[in-house]
Amino acid sequence: MERVPILKLGDILIVSIQIDLDDQSVLTLQEDLADTVVSRGARGVIIDITAVEIVDSFIGRMLSTIAAMTRMLDAETVVVGMRPAVAITLVELGLSLGGVRTALNLEKGVVMLEHARSAEG
């Protein structure tokens, strides 16, 4: 099983998925991330899927679950770097990724989290 590293930048966690994850590794990442949000007091999570070649229903569900879960733990999640072919395929598959915020790249994702924060005051 592969483990995805979780990087910390200020109070943001950054997860960059660089390998083709099997389903068990996906579930492990979900749990690691929930633990890390709490233990590090993170306010934002960025999931970088630039290198991800396909998002099927399992990965799609992971993204929605992580977004909902971190929200409950008082953190916002932004998914960045989705490839155009992946977006086209997701829509045809029928996955809407409801509740998942997205940004085109890492930089825009960071800005989005900062805005979310300042809106909170």
Next chain:
Amino acid sequence: MSGPQEMPIATNGDVVLVRQKVRSVAAEIGLSLVDQTKIVTAASELARNVLVHAGGGRVEVEKVSTGLRPGLRLVFSDEGPGISDIAQAMTDGFTTGGGLGLGLSGSRRLVDEFDLVSAPGEGTRITVTKWSR
């Protein structure tokens, strides 16, 4: 042209290997990037179904041709419980396993040809084809 290549689907790792194999053959026959992504996504859904709903099975990966256009055909088969109501299983959102119920219906939209043969107690056989355009 080489004949069909059979791969087992018995573990989560096998599902990853199936995705990678389908990706490389899809690129080899010249499918567009979007079509490669679609067929790999469909393969991932159908391979997972074999593992989760039937406890394992196999896929045959084959390059096919109409003479003019190359294509990629995948045959997923298992000896699992089978599907009693195929129309219902093919409906968006129908699941018996707590999934999203998008695997079968979504895969059908992602390929050019989709054929499902199944009966209770007789396993399931799903054939999908994607043609290069």
